[in-house]
Amino acid sequence: MTTLQTYEIHGDVALITIDSPPVNALGYDVRKAIVDGFEKAAGDSGVNAIVLTCKGRTFFAGADIREFGTTQKSPVLPEVISTIESSPKLTIAAMHGTPLGGGLETALACHYRIALPTTRVGLPEVHLGLLPGAGGTQKLPRLTSVEAALDIITSGRQVKSEEALSLGILDKVCSSEDLVKEALGYANDLVADNAPRVLVRERNDKLAEHKGSAEIFNTFRSKNARRFRGFLAKENITKAIQAAVELPFEEGLMRERELFMELMESRASAAQRHVFFAERETIKIPDIPKTTPVRAIDSVGIVGAGTMGGGIAMNFLSAGIPVTMLEQKQEALDHGISVIQKNYQRSVKSGRMSEAALESCMSLITPSLDYADFSTVDLVIEAVFETMEIKKAVFSSLDAVVKDGCILASNTSYLDINEIATSTSRPQDVIGLHFFSPANIMPLLEVVRGEKSDLEVINTGMRLAKTIRKTPVLSRVGWGFIANRVMKFRSLQADSLVLQGINPETIDKVIYDYGFAMGPIAMKDLVGLDVIGRGSTELTVDSELVSMDRLGQKKNGGYYDYDENRQRTLSPIAMDLIKEVAAKKGVKQITADEDEILARLLYPVINEGAKVLDEGIALRSSDIDIACIKGYNWPVYQGGPMFWANTVGLDNVLNKLREFEQQYGDAFTPSPYLEKLVAEGKEF
Numbered sequence: 001m002t003t004l005q006t007y008e009i010h011g012d013v014a015l016i017t018i019d020s021p022p023v024n025a026l027g028y029d030v031r032k033a034i035v036d037g038f039e040k041a042a043g044d045s046g047v048n049a050i051v052l053t054c055k056g057r058t059f060f061a062g063a064d065i066r067e068f069g070t071t072q073k074s075p076v077l078p079e080v081i082s083t084i085e086s087s088p089k090l091t092i093a094a095m096h097g098t099p100l101g102g103g104l105e106t107a108l109a110c111h112y113r114i115a116l117p118t119t120r121v122g123l124p125e126v127h128l129g130l131l132p133g134a135g136g137t138q139k140l141p142r143l144t145s146v147e148a149a150l151d152i153i154t155s156g157r158q159v160k161s162e163e164a165l166s167l168g169i170l171d172k173v174c175s176s177e178d179l180v181k182e183a184l185g186y187a188n189d190l191v192a193d194n195a196p197r198v199l200v201r202e203r204n205d206k207l208a209e210h211k212g213s214a215e216i217f218n219t220f221r222s223k224n225a226r227r228f229r230g231f232l233a234k235e236n237i238t239k240a241i242q243a244a245v246e247l248p249f250e251e252g253l254m255r256e257r258e259l260f261m262e263l264m265e266s267r268a269s270a271a272q273r274h275v276f277f278a279e280r281e282t283i284k285i286p287d288i289p290k291t292t293p294v295r296a297i298d299s300v301g302i303v304g305a306g307t308m309g310g311g312i313a314m315n316f317l318s319a320g321i322p323v324t325m326l327e328q329k330q331e332a333l334d335h336g337i338s339v340i341q342k343n344y345q346r347s348v349k350s351g352r353m354s355e356a357a358l359e360s361c362m363s364l365i366t367p368s369l370d371y372a373d374f375s376t377v378d379l380v381i382e383a384v385f386e387t388m389e390i391k392k393a394v395f396s397s398l399d400a401v402v403k404d405g406c407i408l409a410s411n412t413s414y415l416d417i418n419e420i421a422t423s424t425s426r427p428q429d430v431i432g433l434h435f436f437s438p439a440n441i442m443p444l445l446e447v448v449r450g451e452k453s454d455l456e457v458i459n460t461g462m463r464l465a466k467t468i469r470k471t472p473v474l475s476r477v478g479w480g481f482i483a484n485r486v487m488k489f490r491s492l493q494a495d496s497l498v499l500q501g502i503n504p505e506t507i508d509k510v511i512y513d514y515g516f517a518m519g520p521i522a523m524k525d526l527v528g529l530d531v532i533g534r535g536s537t538e539l540t541v542d543s544e545l546v547s548m549d550r551l552g553q554k555k556n557g558g559y560y561d562y563d564e565n566r567q568r569t570l571s572p573i574a575m576d577l578i579k580e581v582a583a584k585k586g587v588k589q590i591t592a593d594e595d596e597i598l599a600r601l602l603y604p605v606i607n608e609g610a611k612v613l614d615e616g617i618a619l620r621s622s623d624i625d626i627a628c629i630k631g632y633n634w635p636v637y638q639g640g641p642m643f644w645a646n647t648v649g650l651d652n653v654l655n656k657l658r659e660f661e662q663q664y665g666d667a668f669t670p671s672p673y674l675e676k677l678v679a680e681g682k683e684f
């Protein structure tokens with residue numbers, strides 16, 4: 001018997017409690033403890049029912065992801081499930097927190113399931129590029145319906161107790177907070193009523209209507225084709241649920257296992273597991289101990305009610321934090337606030353937000369034309385024009401009015417936080433909080449630490465991210481910080497390839513096929529060519545298109561022409577312009593296949609990532625991956641640029657960069673850090 005399990009007898013009910021912090025993941029010790037408990041109860045003649053529950057923050061949150069890729073010791077999860085299913089006693093899972101993945105599969109082995117109202121169940125394996133490999137795909141459709149199982153397992157979403165009860169995943173929701181007491185009472189009632197021992201595996205009623213017809217699966221596939229692109233797991237989940245309908249239970253299980261193993265060995269799943277841990281790693285900063293205080297942020301000031309300021313404000317309003325918004329002119333202020341209202345109204349229209357929630361968010365805004373209104377706020381974020389002089393003037397005005405301990409943050413994308421901090425008397429309270437556009441949607445928050453930023457201030461910035469549902473990545477000061485800096489190199493290469501005669505459509509296709517939602521040229525048209533080239537005097541295709549008033553999607557088309565449904569076709573005008581600009585600049589024309597184009601576009605990103613690491617701008621390569629995934633939608637199943645580089649082989653990346661350097665010059669000169677890693681046979 002292991003110490004992480006307690007076994008208690010309450011009348012004729014055995015209560016098995018597992019306690020394995022932080023989330024009762026189903027590692028070897030936990031699996032063994034469950035089996036020990038069930039075997040003990042099976043041999044206990046005084047026991048008629050078994051309640052399985054967990055201590056701590058949650059019922060089993062799934063398999064122990066750290067064990068993936070290793071040979072697991074017996075009892076493996078299917079053995080645990082089979083032990084529970086073959087128990088001669090009545091079995092009840094009593095759940096709280098987030099019973100996910102293997103955790104929910106364990107509960108599905110029991111005859112009955114009871115949970116607290118706050119419990120959220122789910123099969124989130126899809127987020128790890130996997131499918132539920134211990135019967136989940138065979139049992140959920142049997143319990144709920146094929147439609148519900150397709151939705152829940154391919155989305156990986158968490159289902160709240162109330163919905164889980166209505167879907168049949170739960171049999172009972174507690175009416176109090178005392179889960180154990182209610183579960184024991186429920187067990188007594190079931191025993192007294194001589195309740196049937198319902199094994200989900202034996203139920204077939206919900207499957208009958210789809211037997212012999214693939215229609216529901218084909219419709220589901222075609223409806224989601226675009227969203228599911230590149231995600232092998234979603235296709236395999238659909239296949240496994242189809243097997244649940246078509247095959248007897250045991251054969252369905254075998255099919256599920258085959259499809260699971262295919263995913264487990266896939267590069268996509270390795271990438272997604274890397275991302276799972278990388279996301280949780282960003283918050284860990286070597287010189288900031290866990291005990292470092294966090295300042296309370298109960299009110300926020302925002303300077304600038306433009307697109308960025310408004311988007312930033314929405315994050316706080318949605319989290320219930322009051323925001324004072326400052327502008328120079330009443331008109332700009334009114335406009336900014338009306339845009340926020342319109343954005344929320346769009347959410348209400350699409351059913352993602354209630355009218356009451358909209359009202360409550362809007363009521364948290366205090367409009368202001370006077371810096372003095374910031375005198376009591378805990379944090380001010382500046383989101384004004386990207387000019388050092390203006391930023392310094394703003395920070396100096398802030399310094400004069402804010403209270404002691406107020407954090408002063410700049411949303412600058414490129415400027416030096418240390419220099420901005422010199423315009424205040426409190427550089428220790430100054431940091432960068434860099435949001436990505438659209439700021440209310442993109443999940444990345446780069447927290448920029450200045451040379452003098454206090455550890456407490458940095459820590460507060462990092463922790464604040466969770467409150468506003470962002471992923472924080474720490475950066476030191478340097479041009480473009482992390483995401484913008486490395487991704488810039490993809491844009492530069494896209495422009496260069498266009499001038500060298502590579503068809504813009506091919507460039508967009510290569511990036512789309514890699515997994516991005518859109519290629520870099522189509523993206524320029526979307527953002528607006530006037531916005532992209534602002535301030536530059538260089539002769540470029542962009543500047544020539546702008547001079548012809550071709551601004552992109554918003555006006556007259558850009559590289560592409562757009563029809564009334566925004567379908568694009570490459571513009572002959574743009575193609576002529578490209579040739580003209582290339583001729584004027586004397587650019588040599590080349591041909592390249594798609595692999596070569598991909599390498600040209602993305603290896604420079606990796607190379608710049610190596611420099612960012614070498615300079616200490618980013619703490620770790622996985623932080624660069626997260627910055628690109630959360631800030632630029634780098635396809636999660638590629639794992640981010642640095643993880644992807646490891647899978648390509650750093651020596652291959654280096655050799656190609658050297659080749660490009662020979663052909664096209666020093667834009668491709670390999671980072672000495674990359675050379676060092678290759679020489680030492682290491683990876684990022």
Ligand code: CAA
Pocket residue numbers: 022023025058061062063064065066077098100101102103105124125128130131132133134277280281
């Ligand atoms: N295995 C190993 N470690 C896990 C884990 C798991 N399944 N789930 C969470 N952890 C760890 C985290 O890495 C983190 O560790 P550190 O503190 O050392 O960073 C710690 O538990 C706490 O996690 P969070 O910071 O994420 O805490 P949270 O309260 O915000 O969220 C949670 C809790 C909802 C359970 C979230 O951690 C989560 O979604 N976990 C993954 C759940 C999952 O995917 N389960 C399915 C696993 S696959 C499976 O079960 C396949 C199968 O059928 C065989």
